[in-house]
Amino acid sequence: MPVLVQKYGGTSVGTPERIHRVADRIVQTRRSGADLVVVVSAMGDATDELLDLAAKVSDRSHPRELDMLLTAGERISMALLSMAVNDRGQEAVSFTGSQSGIVTDTSHTRAKILEVRADRIRDELSRGRVVIVAGFQGVSRDREVTTLGRGGSDTTAVALAAALGAEECEIYTDVEGVYTADPRVVHGARKLKNLSYDEMLELASLGAKVLHNRSVEIARRFGVPIHVRSSFSSNEGSRIRKGESMERVVIRGIAHDPDVAKIALLDVPDRPGVAAEIFRAVGEQGVNVRLIVQASGSDGKNDVTFAVGSHEVRAVLPVVEEVRKRLGARAFVYDPDVAILSVVGEGLATSAGTAGEVFDALAKAGINIEIISTSSITITCIVRKPDVERAVRALHDALRLEQEP
């Protein structure tokens, strides 16, 4: 029998009633003839409530104990969901990350999956049972409980789908799929039926918050087809698979994120290894850098500019000052009042015309572009924060994204 992995987020299992609805869907899917593994997040605000409790007990960092604490969340949701599925006459069994064989490294609160030993899951599937797995959690080789960090349940689902050779990994969320732009900002935003892993990666890392990029990276590496869809309807969502022809310019959509800040190191001596030193130091804080631009100066000095999420500024600034001193850079500029936007589509690289269209549309809307950075499938700009929604709308119009290509 084909194997299907479904992942339900915290909103989808937020109340007993919603758990019943998810159980209905699970039983229906199982009866339609697939071996089914279900990955589940903690109920609604459960994780935040546990974090609040931790903050009341301690204001310091306890990564190991925090993982122990937070993993209680999925334990609750998966046990309840398993009860509800069993009540419908479909045998089900819930497994912790450890029981599911999600083996990780020892980096508490942001562990990476090393391997998936899915024997127990396979055993239970072969007995006809639905296996309900705690998302977000794993176990290290020295038997410590770990968590996978943000987007961890998506990562669990895709990793399991890869290990089990699943036909598809369905990610159930509270939106209908991936759109050409944020529907709350652009009225004519259109749901994408298909997109490639690379396109999804660009959209995910730049603010289309339906799917975490770690999970997309795993899916790309192992060729796992993903289907992002809503747990509140039976509509088809967006399917993410390998890219198609690179010869056609197809602009998939526009991602934007107003919650970023810009940091620029000024007059950095131009010698090998400088960029590596900067971004190794930033990366050690667990911070995901959103964009990097280096403008080569002629005087043996460079400016290195990058963007990070606003909530990561506190972790980044002390490191930047340390690196500045060590490298002998003159100063750094910190600007919280910017936003990032990105036009994403395979084939952009081979089409000079599209870049022109993008800059033209922004110019006509009177929007100043502070920084430009392009890849083979993206054109990314940093603009002033108050301009960004207008910029997205102008681009969506100019590129005619409300129409099917």
Place this chain on the structure above:
Amino acid sequence: MPVLVQKYGGTSVGTPERIHRVADRIVQTRRSGADLVVVVSAMGDATDELLDLAAKVSDRSHPRELDMLLTAGERISMALLSMAVNDRGQEAVSFTGSQSGIVTDTSHTRAKILEVRADRIRDELSRGRVVIVAGFQGVSRDREVTTLGRGGSDTTAVALAAALGAEECEIYTDVEGVYTADPRVVHGARKLKNLSYDEMLELASLGAKVLHNRSVEIARRFGVPIHVRSSFSSNEGSRIRKGESMERVVIRGIAHDPDVAKIALLDVPDRPGVAAEIFRAVGEQGVNVRLIVQASGSDGKNDVTFAVGSHEVRAVLPVVEEVRKRLGARAFVYDPDVAILSVVGEGLATSAGTAGEVFDALAKAGINIEIISTSSITITCIVRKPDVERAVRALHDALRLEQEP
């Protein structure tokens, strides 16, 4: 270094403030020079809240999933407590039942401990860390999560103390210790400084609810000294250890429990194995029988009378009717309006005088005794429920228990 095990119940860790207080005590104890293992229950009402949630999702029995669900409770309290201890500069680490090596059978919701593999705990102790262990939970040999049923955290604590060869197992609770009678009923009730395992077993199983009898049985088998004391004061509590001389009659106290019911099978054919059949069937419901009396008739028939907790009647009655039919007993009597009381003290068996004193005191107080059953260290009576508090006070007076012996 000597090893000490401390157990804190749900009330003791019910709020962040109380967790801080417990952390203070732990650090203080550790600094006084003992290797310390701390067993902790779920916070306050956490277990009841999880049970409520389960009831909202399902009205059927899901023992495996219920264990998965409930073990989230201790996970939360132990992680928070470990944070608080670490914050005080004392390294601590929290362990689940599985990580602590509490290996059980597979009887979900009432698992029995098969062995304790305490290597990981020993390792952490040898590094100078305080080990904080989730009470109430274990893992079966096929790696399923189990819980130990009622009194499970006490059981965890004593089993660990036995496995680690601890000097003492301190049970912190919301009362000051074990008393000669329930202080809410008898004004002059006196705290017992010392009592034997057997005496504690009789007091525990008959209503002195400070300590579950399973834990006392393990303590007796392995000779673990127990110290029952309050987490809200630093007073000495009650110490439970091996019995002393059997030659002296020392009455330790009077236990009573109004929450019992009496069941009598009438005219049971007198042949071998009858009692076994009755109490095997009752035991299979997980019910703890509080007292058994069989009066031999001369006509080849017996009446078999026993008492169970009021909350267990629902599970017991259908079984009793089944057994009655199978054995060919004439009828059974069910009487919910009784209470049990028990005078407990080593040496009672060799002192006919004391039994006389007990019955005399009850007669003088005008209390009718329905059933009498004695062991080497107890005299147990069943009386009408409304009489029981008066009976306890009369006995406490008559036996002069307010004075040190």
